[in-house]
Amino acid sequence: MDPRSSAQDVHRCDLCETAIVHSYCDFCHVNLCKPCIGDHISDGYDKHKIVPFQERRSTLIYPKCEIHSHKNCDWQCKNCNDIFVCSSCTASEKHRGHIFIEVSEVYTSKKNAIADEANKLENLISPTYEEIALDLKNQLANLDGGYEKITTAMSKQGEQWHTEIDIVFNKMKTEISEIKLKHRDILQKHLDEIKQIQALIKQTLVAIEDIKKSTEVSPTIEYSSKIREFSKLPTKVKITLPTFIPKPLDHKKLYNMFGQITPLSTATEQNVLSLNQPNTSVKTLSLLDEPELVATIQTGYEKLRSVTYLKEDCVWTCGLTKDIKCFNMKGALLHTVSNKSEYRPNDIAVDSEGNLLFSDGTSRTVNKVKNGQTEELIRLRGWWPCNLCVTSNGDLLVTMLNDDKTQSKVVRYSGSTEKQTIQFDDEGKPLYSGTKNTKYITENRNHDICVADSEARAVVVVNQNGKLRWRYIGHPSVTKKKPFKPVGITTDSQSRILTADYYNHCIHIMDQDGQFLRFIDNCDLEYPWGLCVDNNDNLFVSEHLNGNVKKIKFLR
Known part of the structure; x- marks a missing residue:
């Protein structure tokens, strides 16, 4: 018995049914032991094919030729739609000059x-x-838990409304009590005056009665009539009660004031499976309770603007000078590229090959730096190139402003070829403000296009077809009291969107549907401007006025 096989796995001869199998007939598909091989081939049939049992089913069973039935089809004719042919067919007139390939x-x-x-x-x-x-x-x-959080938030809002309504109701009750008291005081004052006059009348009547009974001359003659005095009746006081005029309930307005339920957003992201590489899935990372400051780079810029990740903890930076500088995390200056036009670049980006891209408003160009040489990639007419973003498929997104600074748009390029323009919503209204040239742009993992419109004080997000999905106008906070001014914008591996709030010295984090998640406001940020995220989801923040780049860990 084969020691590698257990008792129930041992194969037996199909003829004698007792001996352990040794060989196999690849034509008849029969298990054979050594003694039974001779019996099996003794019928004189010439098609038997005896092979070791381990090599069973290794003999190819060729189709029979439809024309020459005694022959197998060992070939395919390429000129005849790969039909099976035998050796006799290949030599026939029908297949003369044709190309054949062995079926095996x-x-x-x-x-x-x-x-x-x-x-x-x-x-x-x-x-x-x-x-x-x-x-x-x-x-x-997680569905029930997620919706439970929503209903809890709604209940909390309802409780706050009830509290506010109670406050309003109690305030009105207090006002009514005060009015009632004032009303009472007015009536009491007039009543007291009337009672005083009534007392005088009573005294006069007593005096008159004494005179009537008296025969003395002097009191009678000296009596002065009081009729004229008492005939001057006091003004009649009639105070109208205050009324409560309930305002009609506008249920629609109440509904909108109470809050907003965002519609169910089904974001579909195309799953791309590389059959030539091992499958790698995105690891789910959650937000740290307290983001951590990892490193600070002093760039030397008086006013630093953009920062973009290159590789291995290296970043490109640019400010209000013509020089674009590359630093590592130790603060060492690795490379410097100078803009030939002698003016500052509007923005910088890195393409999929690691080449530096920068926009130059003065020359109206977008340029590529490859192998140390600067080459013009795009030249505009009537528009100024502003901010840049390289997409996941290698396209380039450019925000731009027209010459008279009244219109802005986003244009997608493949190389130097314009592929798409995004400028208006479905109602024909501009998606972006047209007065400033600072409109940082990024692409999310679901291919949404996100623009931080500083002048409009909003983050504007459209889908890859340019249809408006949502706008984010900041998040109420008792500590963030200055106007929301989004500048830099980036996304992480979890499709979260991060934008720099310049005046409030913090970073806003939203989910892909525009729902606020949290602030990053604990890393001593000062006037944050540019943002980017590296391959490990570390956040890089450029600080405009002090010229620092801060590396922050915010996920776990």
Whole structure:
């Protein structure tokens, strides 16, 4: 018995049914022991193919030729749609001059391709579907919790409304009490005056009665009539009660004032599976409770603007000079590129090959620095190139401002070719303000295009087709009292959006649907301007006035 096989795995001869199998007939598909081989081939049939049992089913079974039935088709004719042909067919007049390929070669190639497909299905595609299914199951499992948070927030808002209504109601009750008291005082004052006059009348009547009973001359003659005095009746006081005029309830306005429920947003992201590389999935990272300042680079710029990640903790920076500088995290200056026009660049970016790109408003160009040489990539007419973003598929997004500073737009380029323009919403209204040239731009993982419109004091997000998805105009805060001015903008591996709030010295973090998540305001940021994120989700922030770049860890 083969020691590698357990008792139930031992194969027996199909003829004697007792002996352990030794060989196999690849034509008849029969297990054979050594003694039974002779019996099996003794019938004189010449098609038997005896092979070691370990090599069973290795003999190819060729199709029979439809024309020459006694022959197998060992060839395929390339000129006749790869039909199977035998050796006699290849020599026939019908196939004269045709190209033939051996069926065994085609079979081997196809067999290898099928094996490769099975391997990819089993080890790559199927696990990917498992990950997708697991993600959906996790979303379903977290569904109740997510909606419970929403209803809790709504309940909290309802409680706050009830509190505010109680405050208003009690204030009005106090006002009514004060008015009632004043009303009472006015009436009491007039009543007291009337009672005083009534007392005088009573005294006069007593005096008159004494005179009537008296025969004395002097009191009677000296009596002065009081009728004229008492006939002057006091003014009649009639005070109208205050009224409560309830304002009609506008349910629509109340609904809008209470809050807003954003519509269900189904963001679909195209799953791209590389069959030539091992499958790698994005690791889920959550926000740190307290972001950490990792490093600070002193660039020497008096006014620093843009920062963009290059590689291995190296960043390009630019400010209000013609020089674009590359630093490592130790603060060492690695490279300097000077703008030939002698003016400051509007923005910088790095393409998929690691080449530096920069926009020059003076020459109206977007330029590429490759192997130390600057070459013009795009030249505009009637528009100024502003801020840049290289997309996941290698396209270039450019925000631009027209000459009279009344219009702004986003243009997508493939190389130097314009592919798309984004400028108006579905109602024909401008998506972006047209008065300033600072409009930093980034692409999210779901291919949304996000623009920090400083002048409009809003983050404007459209989908990859240029349709408006949402606007973010800041988040109320008791500590962030200055106007929201978004400048730099970037995204992380979790599709969160980060934007620099210049005047409030902080970073806003939103999810991909524009819902505020938190501030980064604990790293002593001062006038943050440019933002970028490296491959490990570290955030780089350029500080405008002190010229520093800060590296911040905000995910775990």
